[in-house]
Amino acid sequence: MNDEHKIVQQVYAAKNDIQAADHLIGTYMPFIKAETAKFLKRPPIEGHDDELSISMIAFHEAIGSYSRTRGAFLKYASMLIKSRLIDYSRKEQRHRHVISLSTPTGEEDTTLEETLADGQDYQENAASRDATRTEIEELSRQMQEFGVSLSDVADNCPKQQRTLEACKRALQYAKENPELLDEMLQTKRLPIGRLASGSGVERKTLERHRKYMVALLLIYTNGYEIIRGHLKQVMKGVAAR
DSSP states (O other): OHHHHHHHHHHHHHTTOHHHHHHHHHHTHHHHHHHHHHHHTSOOOTTTOHHHHHHHHHHHHHHHHOOGGGOOHHHHHHHHHHHHHHHHHHHHHHHHHHSOTTSBOSSTTOBHHHHHHOHHHHHHHHHHHHHHHHHHHHHHHHHHTTTOOHHHHHHHSOOSHHHHHHHHHHHHHHHHOHHHHHHHHHHTSOOHHHHHHHHOOOHHHHHHTHHHHHHHHHHTTTTOHHHHHHHHHHSTTSOOO
16 A cells, blocks of 8 residues: 555656656666556567567557546556557558568668668667657647646547548648747647648537647647658658658
């Protein structure tokens, strides 16, 4: 009981303190690795298995979204890690249907399989994961100014293709009208009325997915280059430039 009380105190202290959060993640890396190993059915390899990075991000997300009403923190973190790993696995499976390891990357007909086997790329991928984590932490801090968390965005993500397409149109309109992004940053509110009238998307759709749209628009205000790259895969048909 005392140990759980201590963990909860540390979690609450880390909610608005990035250094404290990083320290907590470091302290519980054995736990994070163990949860990842349960999913992979083998120990994760640092710098090689993306699943370990996903688990670390999920643990950080658990810190931000945890409250005492959710029960024991580690059980909550375990549940969130498992959920994010399942989501990641499903996305990877869908992506493999489109791009196989034998598909040329476009550079001298080198395949993805050959690229991933390159030792230099192995080191670059590790550095990229660190950069990705930095971007996610910065985005998370910025979203907090709008009362939005990473878990909110995950829960608020459109489930139907038709709704996703509508959100894409609203995003595209905002990109073409950057004054909307400036207005959002100044007011700390999503300009739903102008987005709806300009993009032709129903207002109720944008209101229903407000937190998701806040995250998307913020990504286009502060140079989140790596996250934009991920959006190219997730949001097919929208140029993430």
